[in-house]
Amino acid sequence: MRREKRELHLKVIGEDATLCNLLVKTLHTLPEVEFASFRQEHPLLSPFEIFVRVKEGKVEAALYKAAKKVSSECESLLRKIKNSGK
Numbered sequence: 001m002r003r004e005k006r007e008l009h010l011k012v013i014g015e016d017a018t019l020c021n022l023l024v025k026t027l028h029t030l031p032e033v034e035f036a037s038f039r040q041e042h043p044l045l046s047p048f049e050i051f052v053r054v055k056e057g058k059v060e061a062a063l064y065k066a067a068k069k070v071s072s073e074c075e076s077l078l079r080k081i082k083n084s085g086k
Contacts, residue, residue, distance in 0.1 A: 008059040012038075012048040020048045026066040032057050033066075 002009040012020055020038040027036035035053040040046050054062050 003059070006034075006055075006059060007051070007053045008063065010050045010052075010063070012050055015048065017048065020050055022070055023050065023063075023066055026070050027052055027062065029069075030062055030065060031055075032062050 001011065017038070017040070024036045024038050027033045032054050033052065034055045036051065038048055038050045040048045050063075052059050052063055
């Protein structure tokens with residue numbers, strides 16, 4: 001992990017592009033986020049990296065907010081699937 005005042009570079013170990021893409025798309029919906037992306041240097045040897053830059057505030061707070069939103073949406077979907085079988 002590398003952190004600067006308004007930026008964060010974070011390695012994501014043990015996950016694939018699905019989670020990274022969802023997190024980055026959610027980060028783009030937050031007004032405090034200036035830029036967010038992810039990449040993987042080498043598909044066999046490198047973990048994914050997420051890059052986030054905020055306009056203001058703490059970058060960790062924006063990342064936490066996005067992760068919480070993703071988690072909440074997944075929980076909501078699980079409840080809907082569970083209730084649809086009743």
